[in-house]
Amino acid sequence: MSPESSSVTETAVEAATERRLNMIEAINEALDIMLARDPDVIIMGEDVGYFGGVFRATAGLQAKHGKTRVFDTPISECGIIGVAVGMGAYGLRPVPEIQFADYIYPGLDQLISEAARLRYRSAGDYIAPLTVRSPFGGGIFGGQTHSQSPEALFTHVSGLKTVIPSTPHDAKGLLIAAIEDNDPVIFFEPKRIYNGPFSGFYDKPVEPWKKHPDSIVPEGYYRIPLGKARTVREGEAMTILAYGTMVHVVEAVAREKGVDAEILDLRTLVPLDIEAIEASVEKTGRCMIVHEATRTSGFGAELSALVTERCFYHLEAPVERVTGFDTPYPHSLEWAYFPGPVRIGEAIDKLLSE
Amino acid sequence: MAEEAQPANLAASGGKANRPALALHVPEPKYRPGDTVDFSDIDIGKAGAQPRPDESAHPSEMGELAYSLIRVLGEDNQAHGPWNPRLDADTLRAMLGHMAMVRAFDERMFRGQRQGKTSFYMKCTGEEATSIAPAMALASDDMVFPSYRQQGILIARGYPLIEMINQIYSNKADKLKGRQLPIMYSSREHSFFSISGNLATQCPQAVGWAMASACRGDSRIAASWVGEGSTAEGDFHSACTFAAVYNAPVILNVVNNQWAISSFSGFAGAERTTFAARGLGYGIAALRVDGNDALACYAAAQWAANRARGNHGPTLIEYFTYRAEGHSTSDDPSGYRSAQEREEWPLGDPVMRLKNHLIASGEWDEERQAAMDLACAEKVKETTKEAEKNGILGHGLHHPFHTMFEDVYEELPWHLEEQAEQAIRERITKFGSERPFG
Numbered sequence: 001m002s003p004e005s006s007s008v009t010e011t012a013v014e015a016a017t018e019r020r021l022n023m024i025e026a027i028n029e030a031l032d033i034m035l036a037r038d039p040d041v042i043i044m045g046e047d048v049g050y051f052g053g054v055f056r057a058t059a060g061l062q063a064k065h066g067k068t069r070v071f072d073t074p075i076s077e078c079g080i081i082g083v084a085v086g087m088g089a090y091g092l093r094p095v096p097e098i099q100f101a102d103y104i105y106p107g108l109d110q111l112i113s114e115a116a117r118l119r120y121r122s123a124g125d126y127i128a129p130l131t132v133r134s135p136f137g138g139g140i141f142g143g144q145t146h147s148q149s150p151e152a153l154f155t156h157v158s159g160l161k162t163v164i165p166s167t168p169h170d171a172k173g174l175l176i177a178a179i180e181d182n183d184p185v186i187f188f189e190p191k192r193i194y195n196g197p198f199s200g201f202y203d204k205p206v207e208p209w210k211k212h213p214d215s216i217v218p219e220g221y222y223r224i225p226l227g228k229a230r231t232v233r234e235g236e237a238m239t240i241l242a243y244g245t246m247v248h249v250v251e252a253v254a255r256e257k258g259v260d261a262e263i264l265d266l267r268t269l270v271p272l273d274i275e276a277i278e279a280s281v282e283k284t285g286r287c288m289i290v291h292e293a294t295r296t297s298g299f300g301a302e303l304s305a306l307v308t309e310r311c312f313y314h315l316e317a318p319v320e321r322v323t324g325f326d327t328p329y330p331h332s333l334e335w336a337y338f339p340g341p342v343r344i345g346e347a348i349d350k351l352l353s354e
Numbered sequence: 355m356a357e358e359a360q361p362a363n364l365a366a367s368g369g370k371a372n373r374p375a376l377a378l379h380v381p382e383p384k385y386r387p388g389d390t391v392d393f394s395d396i397d398i399g400k401a402g403a404q405p406r407p408d409e410s411a412h413p414s415e416m417g418e419l420a421y422s423l424i425r426v427l428g429e430d431n432q433a434h435g436p437w438n439p440r441l442d443a444d445t446l447r448a449m450l451g452h453m454a455m456v457r458a459f460d461e462r463m464f465r466g467q468r469q470g471k472t473s474f475y476m477k478c479t480g481e482e483a484t485s486i487a488p489a490m491a492l493a494s495d496d497m498v499f500p501s502y503r504q505q506g507i508l509i510a511r512g513y514p515l516i517e518m519i520n521q522i523y524s525n526k527a528d529k530l531k532g533r534q535l536p537i538m539y540s541s542r543e544h545s546f547f548s549i550s551g552n553l554a555t556q557c558p559q560a561v562g563w564a565m566a567s568a569c570r571g572d573s574r575i576a577a578s579w580v581g582e583g584s585t586a587e588g589d590f591h592s593a594c595t596f597a598a599v600y601n602a603p604v605i606l607n608v609v610n611n612q613w614a615i616s617s618f619s620g621f622a623g624a625e626r627t628t629f630a631a632r633g634l635g636y637g638i639a640a641l642r643v644d645g646n647d648a649l650a651c652y653a654a655a656q657w658a659a660n661r662a663r664g665n666h667g668p669t670l671i672e673y674f675t676y677r678a679e680g681h682s683t684s685d686d687p688s689g690y691r692s693a694q695e696r697e698e699w700p701l702g703d704p705v706m707r708l709k710n711h712l713i714a715s716g717e718w719d720e721e722r723q724a725a726m727d728l729a730c731a732e733k734v735k736e737t738t739k740e741a742e743k744n745g746i747l748g749h750g751l752h753h754p755f756h757t758m759f760e761d762v763y764e765e766l767p768w769h770l771e772e773q774a775e776q777a778i779r780e781r782i783t784k785f786g787s788e789r790p791f792g
Contacts, residue, residue, distance in 0.1 A: 074592075074596060074599055076588075076595060078558065079561075079589075079592030079595060082557070082559055083592075083596050085558075085559045086560060086562025086563035086564075086576070087562040087565065087566040088562075089497075089562075090567060090570075092566045106588065109555060113550060113552040114552070114555050119763075120761045120762055121534050121538070121540070121548055122530065122540040122542075123533065125548060126540065161763070183764055270767070271763075271768065272769070
């Protein structure tokens with residue numbers, strides 16, 4: 001990413017007014033801005049048109065930008081992504097929505113074998129500049145088909161980028177950068193935090209975004225470069241690597257326990273900000289990785305391997321992974337599955353005791 | 355249908371009380387190796403007998419055309435009926451020339467693979483008309499999303515032979531940088547989409563391209579090709595749904611060549627109905643065409659192109675033809691089908707039929723045909739030699755090593771840069787230099 005884009009971001013943040021948005025509003029605004037700026041951008045997906053999406057992310061966009069820019073599709077993820085690949089070959093910049101990440105699997109062949117490979121196999125003749133938006137993650141009593149976190153599948157595919165925002169401010173800037181990116185981007189939106197940051201203490205009252213500093217969203221266009229992590233909190237005792245909903249959970253747990261943790265919000269899994277990770281782990285000497293997805297072959301395994309390979313002589317303890325269990329996401333036992341404060345707290349104690 | 359399989363283990367059907375036992379039907383082709391072939395049961399109809407509806411006709415008004423065969427060239431080698439595209443003799447000779455060239459090219463490339471010059475090749479023998487004639491009926495900037503057996507489109511669009519051979523050899527001049535299996539061409543300049551090895555993925559992509567063209571008020575249309583076997587893929591059905599829903603200006607071509615490697619068309623549903631009939635369920639205009647009749651192929655594609663261009667929507671065309679050779683250089687059809695099928699195929703050979711039509715029209719003769727075949731063979735031979743100067747597969751004349759890591763993303767991320775350094779290091783360890791062959 002160019003240095004200009006980072007400075008644009010910083011300037012925009014400094015110039016920000018006290019306008020506060022939740023994550024849905026921030027995403028809607030990013031889409032609105034890109035539809036207005038770039039006539040090649042089109043939005044399609046199940047229920048995204050007149051109705052504005054089941055989570056309201058596209059509310060009002062069809063009325064404002066027209067039916068051929070924002071429209072409903074048949075219930076066919078294979079078709080949605082396949083059609084988007086063809087539109088990309090024509091020269092459009094499609095932003096398809098997959099209603100739940102759990103529904104994305106019928107479109108995998110079009111994503112993995114087509115969108116991700118097109119630039120390579122045609123030696124740059126054709127590209128697939130898609131941004132596939134999809135709500136993911138649990139904590140909303142969605143059961144096994146509305147709660148999954150399948151990000152690791154996509155990070156395993158060469159040619160795809162995987163982006164996961166954790167705040168309204170980042171959601172807007174990252175989504176704009178994703179849409180402008182000429183590679184296919186999977187943009188997973190942590191739906192548990194659409195309306196407010198989630199501490200993981202599910203029995204406590206939900207905080208709305210308006211009390212959170214990162215709900216201040218500048219008006220107009222700005223982008224946050226893909227591949228740059230965000231330091232949520234500086235600290236000395238340990239490094240915690242997280243993304244999406246878990247950023248807020250680990251922040252709350254660290255605060256609760258009074259641990260001086262350095263928390264990195266990865267924001268982009270591929271390409272990964274390895275420099276930020278290395279710098280932090282070399283400083284703290286301890287590393288914990290937290291994700292909601294299942295454990296085996298989860299993205300935490302990749303992070304753990306990278307930290308071990310690259311920071312081994314700075315480590316004072318083995319890398320800790322805190323994840324969801326290797327089961328389908330259960331409905332009634334959702335909070336037993338979720339890597340909440342107890343599991344994270346236990347891992348923090350273990351990491352500090354070694 | 356053949357004899358039905360009986361449950362092997364009656365105990366497994368325990369608890370059925372007095373209900374009849376179910377039986378699973380597993381399709382079986384009529385002829386296996388060594389069998390005498392009799393295709394007299396295939397109803398090919400009569401050339402010129404099929405009506406030609408208006409290009410804006412509602413699919414329900416033309417349902418019969420999904421079950422019969424549109425044919426133009428008769429047994430008398432004359433063109434008959436309303437589907438006769440009335441092409442002038444120069445166009446017909448050009449068409450015949452493309453077909454002769456494809457055949458000569460296939461012959462030489464197949465041999466090249468057997469000589470170890472490349473890993474793989476696929477002929478389209480017997481199916482030449484199904485790509486060349488539609489390519490000629492489309493405008494040169496209409497976008498095509500081919501499958502792997504439409505080399506005829508590139509030949510008809512004037513794509514340089516040497517580029518095709520460079521790609522097949524994966525040599526240092528290969529525009530795809532040696533990344534793709536032979537014959538998986540791509541040429542944006544020729545409005546020819548990058549071929550995928552995953553089947554039917556191109557169908558929804560063609561629909562998406564056509565939707566984009568319509569979104570933009572463009573006048574270009576899209577066309578995809580898929581084999582009858584891969585119409586079983588979900589992608590094909592997604593494509594039909596989207597094409598119908600958005601009235602996309604697209605032509606969905608199904609090349610029914612009877613065989614998907616060793617699986618006959620019955621495994622894609624041909625025992626029940628035609629492939630063209632798939633279109634009717636979606637409300638898509640459907641034509642079933644004699645795929646060995648270049649004039650009928652041209653006329654059907656022209657009808658569908660006019661329909662799409664007039665905003666009357668998509669068309670599904672089934673080209674009923676026969677795969678005269680193996681699936682690929684890795685296939686041996688003598689292991690699963692009767693060799694007589696090719697000889698007995700009731701619709702003949704597309705090159706012979708077009709040639710005989712031109713001769714019957716007084717526009718061609720055997721001497722000119724022989725000279726043309728020879729010229730094609732010579733041209734392919736010369737071009738092959740030229741391409742071999744750029745290298746053949748596995749002989750070191752490939753693209754620079756670093757290109758392996760390029761184009762995965764627009765910009766090289768750190769992890770690929772690290773892996774590229776490792777690959778080059780391995781190379782130097784092994785050969786003492788990054789490019790031992792210069």
